[in-house]
Amino acid sequence: MKKFAMVAGSAALMLSCVAHAADGDVIARAGKASVTQADMTSLLGSLTPDMRARLAADPARLDQLVRAKLAASAVLVEAHDKGWDKQPQVVAMIDEARRDVVVRSYLASVSTPAADYPSDADIQAAYDQNQQVFMQPHAMRIAQIFIATPAGADPATLDKARKHAADLARQARASGADFAALAKAKSDDKPSAANGGDMGFLPDGMLMPEIRKATDGMKTGDVAGPIQTSAGFHVIKLTDTRAQSVRPLATVKEQIRAQLRQQREQQNASAYMAKLASPSGSPIDEDALKKALAAVH
Numbered sequence: 001m002k003k004f005a006m007v008a009g010s011a012a013l014m015l016s017c018v019a020h021a022a023d024g025d026v027i028a029r030a031g032k033a034s035v036t037q038a039d040m041t042s043l044l045g046s047l048t049p050d051m052r053a054r055l056a057a058d059p060a061r062l063d064q065l066v067r068a069k070l071a072a073s074a075v076l077v078e079a080h081d082k083g084w085d086k087q088p089q090v091v092a093m094i095d096e097a098r099r100d101v102v103v104r105s106y107l108a109s110v111s112t113p114a115a116d117y118p119s120d121a122d123i124q125a126a127y128d129q130n131q132q133v134f135m136q137p138h139a140m141r142i143a144q145i146f147i148a149t150p151a152g153a154d155p156a157t158l159d160k161a162r163k164h165a166a167d168l169a170r171q172a173r174a175s176g177a178d179f180a181a182l183a184k185a186k187s188d189d190k191p192s193a194a195n196g197g198d199m200g201f202l203p204d205g206m207l208m209p210e211i212r213k214a215t216d217g218m219k220t221g222d223v224a225g226p227i228q229t230s231a232g233f234h235v236i237k238l239t240d241t242r243a244q245s246v247r248p249l250a251t252v253k254e255q256i257r258a259q260l261r262q263q264r265e266q267q268n269a270s271a272y273m274a275k276l277a278s279p280s281g282s283p284i285d286e287d288a289l290k291k292a293l294a295a296v297h
Helices: 005-019 037-045 049-056 061-083 088-111 120-129 155-173 178-184 211-213 249-277 286-295
Strands: 026-030 033-036 138-150 200-204 223-228 232-244
Touching: 026 037, 033 037, 033 061, 037 061, 049 061, 061 223, 120 249, 138 155, 138 178, 138 211, 155 178, 155 223, 155 232, 178 200, 200 232, 211 223, 211 232
Parallel strands: none
Antiparallel strands: 026 033, 138 200, 138 232, 223 232
């Protein structure tokens, strides 16, 4: 998902990378602890696409995620330095976690649904019964020319950037203007500039408030700006709109298939465990259980 608000947050992360250029792909560092691009790629890859899109549109939350990861890494380094992982109670918890991993991975191996599940009919039924889940919101396709301003910029710097953005806005509104060419040549947001400023379709809720307000009343082809945000000044062009609608089955079929298989796997696992420890085949010694409970009081 391309973004407006990533500029400021991405810049902060990029500064950290530059500061530790000798360390390769380090994003942030605190003492001996660090967070690398590989760390964040792994972490972000574990999130849902919607969660990643929300983070992409909120640089402050993305920065918080990096700092939380860095803090956890720093705690781990400190704990290792003090031999905390060698304490008996910690070793016991590690062993318990290892056993849990073995149980869960083996259970997954015996609970996998049949290869032909779900059928096309199963998928169609799930789609028909969950139309609201597959609703895509109203969205606008926007192109931008972005002029960045540094955090805490003085009034003179802001005024210079504003005038530059205003001049670009006038050029973009001129008869026969080539917005894409202007964006490629002048925009500070290099990822979108490479695409002629195109940001793709952005749901209303993903737009920064200042950008969303500016789009009110715009028609396809209209140019607005300069619009000031915390990251800089934006000149935007509305190139298309998409009404709220249910996503076509073809675009969500694999998502439904994965969800149905996950549900079936959970059902299979529950049935497998219930069979192994059924009340009829595995009676419980209630007296012994009471003694175990009393031992911890």
